[in-house]
Amino acid sequence: MGTPKQATVTMGTSRMFRALLVLGAVFMIFLIIVYWDDVGAANLNFLPPVSPGPRHRPPSPAKQKAQTSRPPSFLSDIDAFVNQFLEPGTGEPTDPSPVDPGNQSEKAEERYIPRQEWKVHQTPLAPxxxxxxxxxxxxxxxxxxxESxxxxxxxxxxxxxxxxxxRHLIVDDRHGVIYCFVPKVACTxxxxxxxxxxxxxxQDGVPQxxxxxxPHNLTHNPDLHFTFTKFWKRYGKFARHLMKVKLRKYTKFLFVRDPFVRIISAFRNKFEESNNEFYTLFGKLLLNLYGNQPTPPENVYESIxxxxxxxxxxxxxYLxxxxxxxxxxxxxxxxxxYRMCHPCQIQYDFVGHLETLDEDAEHLLRLLRVDNVVEFPSVGNRNVSESSWVSDWFKGIPAEDLRKLYKLFEPDFRLFGYPRPDSILND
Structure with a gap:
C-alpha cells in the first residue's frame, strides 16, 4: 500500500493523462469539422504515399479511355496544408516512394522510377x-x-x-505552383x-x-484542375484565407502575348474555322448587328x-x-x-511572353525545379507578330475605331511591356 505522497503523484499523473486524451480528442473533432464539408463520412479513405514519378509508357489505342483520379481525401487535404509550409517550387514529394511487398511484379517495378536528378540545373541560367x-x-x-x-x-x-x-487560377499543391491561364497564349x-x-x-492506374x-478535351476539363473557385466548396469560410496563404508561399506565373495579336488569333480560331459553337454564340450576332444580316445563316456550315x-x-x-x-x-x-489574372492584386513571380515561349518555358520549369519531371511540348511554328503582319490585319479599319480598341486593351499593353502600336494608331 503506497504512502499518501505516492497516491497524490499517481493521481496527478492520471489527471494529466486524461487531460491529454481530452485535448487530443478535441483536436481531432476540430479537424473533422473543418474538413467534413469536403470529405463526408464515406470518403475518409487512406491513400498510399505520393510516388516520385512513374515511368510513362504510351498507351495503346485500345486503352485511350482516360481515368480521373479519385476525389481529394481527408489525408490529401492534410498533405496540402503541410505542403504550404515547405519551400515552394522544390519539386520534392511529401512522402518517399511507396513500399508494397505484395506487389513485386515487373509491371509494378516499372511504375515508379527515381527522378532524373542529373537533369536539374545542368548549367546556370543565362544572365x-x-x-x-x-x-x-x-x-x-x-x-x-x-497612381496616374x-x-x-x-x-x-x-x-x-x-x-x-x-476561375483562371490553377493550383498544384504538390509543387507549390499557381498558374493563371490565358486563352490564346499556349494555355492548352x-x-x-x-x-x-x-x-x-x-492512365491504367498510373499518373499521366x-x-x-x-487529349485536347481532357486538357480543358475543369474536373482535372483545382482552381481557386473550388476553394469555397472544400474549405468554406476558410477559403479566402487559404487562397492568400498559397498566394504568399507558392510560385505564381502567367503567360501573355501582344494584345492585338491575341485578338487576331482569337478571331482566326473562332470565326475563320468551322466552329459552330462560337458561330452560334457570337457569329450570328456579329452578322446581325454589324453585317446587315437580319436573318443570318442558322449554323456555321450554312454560313460557309x-x-x-x-x-x-x-x-x-463588337469589341x-x-x-x-x-x-x-x-x-x-x-x-x-488584367481582368482574368489580377496582376495588381497578385504578386506574380514569373511573367512569360508567347514571343519568347521556348526560352521562358525552360526558364520557368527550372525555376520550379520540375524540369526533371516534365518538358514543355514543342509546338512548332507559331503566329508571328511582326508589325507588318499586324498592319495587314488592321488595314482598312478606321483609325478612330483602332484607338478605341487600343484604349480597351491599353492596360494589358502597359502592364506587360508591349509598345503602343503607333504605326497603325496614327494612320
Whole structure:
C-alpha cells in the first residue's frame, strides 16, 4: 500500500493523462469539422504515399479511355496544408516512394522510377534571361503602383475580387505552383503541364506523364484542375484565407502575348474555322448587328456554304461597342488579361511572353525545379507578330475605331511591356 505522497503523484499523473486524451480528442473533432464539408463520412479513405514519378509508357489505342483520379481525401487535404509550409517550387514529394511487398511484379517495378536528378540545373541560367524576367516583373509592378495610371478595378483588394473572377487560377499543391491561364497564349499546353505535375489524370492506374498524350478535351476539363473557385466548396469560410496563404508561399506565373495579336488569333480560331459553337454564340450576332444580316445563316456550315461569314472589322466593332458588355461579359478568349489574372492584386513571380515561349518555358520549369519531371511540348511554328503582319490585319479599319480598341486593351499593353502600336494608331 503506497504512502499518501505516492497516491497524490499517481493521481496527478492520471489527471494529466486524461487531460491529454481530452485535448487530443478535441483536436481531432476540430479537424473533422473543418474538413467534413469536403470529405463526408464515406470518403475518409487512406491513400498510399505520393510516388516520385512513374515511368510513362504510351498507351495503346485500345486503352485511350482516360481515368480521373479519385476525389481529394481527408489525408490529401492534410498533405496540402503541410505542403504550404515547405519551400515552394522544390519539386520534392511529401512522402518517399511507396513500399508494397505484395506487389513485386515487373509491371509494378516499372511504375515508379527515381527522378532524373542529373537533369536539374545542368548549367546556370543565362544572365540575360534572369534580367529579362526581372524587368518584366518591374514593369507591371510600377504600373500598378503608379497612381496616374487608372483602369477598372485596379485598386481593389484581393478580398473584393468575386469568386467567379478567380476561375483562371490553377493550383498544384504538390509543387507549390499557381498558374493563371490565358486563352490564346499556349494555355492548352500549360494546362497539360499542370495536369502532369498535379497527377490529376490516371492512365491504367498510373499518373499521366506525357503532356502531349493528354487529349485536347481532357486538357480543358475543369474536373482535372483545382482552381481557386473550388476553394469555397472544400474549405468554406476558410477559403479566402487559404487562397492568400498559397498566394504568399507558392510560385505564381502567367503567360501573355501582344494584345492585338491575341485578338487576331482569337478571331482566326473562332470565326475563320468551322466552329459552330462560337458561330452560334457570337457569329450570328456579329452578322446581325454589324453585317446587315437580319436573318443570318442558322449554323456555321450554312454560313460557309452561302459565303456569309463574320469579318474581322465586325469583330472589332463588337469589341468596342459599349452595349456589348452590358449584355454579356467578354468571352475569355478575348477578355483582357488584367481582368482574368489580377496582376495588381497578385504578386506574380514569373511573367512569360508567347514571343519568347521556348526560352521562358525552360526558364520557368527550372525555376520550379520540375524540369526533371516534365518538358514543355514543342509546338512548332507559331503566329508571328511582326508589325507588318499586324498592319495587314488592321488595314482598312478606321483609325478612330483602332484607338478605341487600343484604349480597351491599353492596360494589358502597359502592364506587360508591349509598345503602343503607333504605326497603325496614327494612320
Amino acid at each position: 540575360e534571361l534572369v534580367e529579362r524576367q526581372e524587368k518584366r516583373l518591374q514593369v507591371f509592378r510600377e504600373v500598378c503602383a503608379n 495610371i487608372w483602369f477598372p478595378h485596379k485598386n481593389r483588394s484581393f478580398d473584393d475580387i468575386p469568386i467567379d473572377e478567380l 499546353n500549360w494546362k497539360r503541364i499542370m495536369i502532369v505535375l498535379s497527377e490529376s489524370l490516371l 506523364r506525357d503532356p502531349m498524350a493528354i 456554304k452561302m459565303g456569309i461569314r463574320p469579318t474581322f472589322y465586325q469583330f472589332i466593332q 468596342i461597342d459599349h452595349q456589348t458588355e452590358k449584355e454579356k461579359p467578354f468571352d475569355d478568349h478575348w477578355r483582357q488579361v
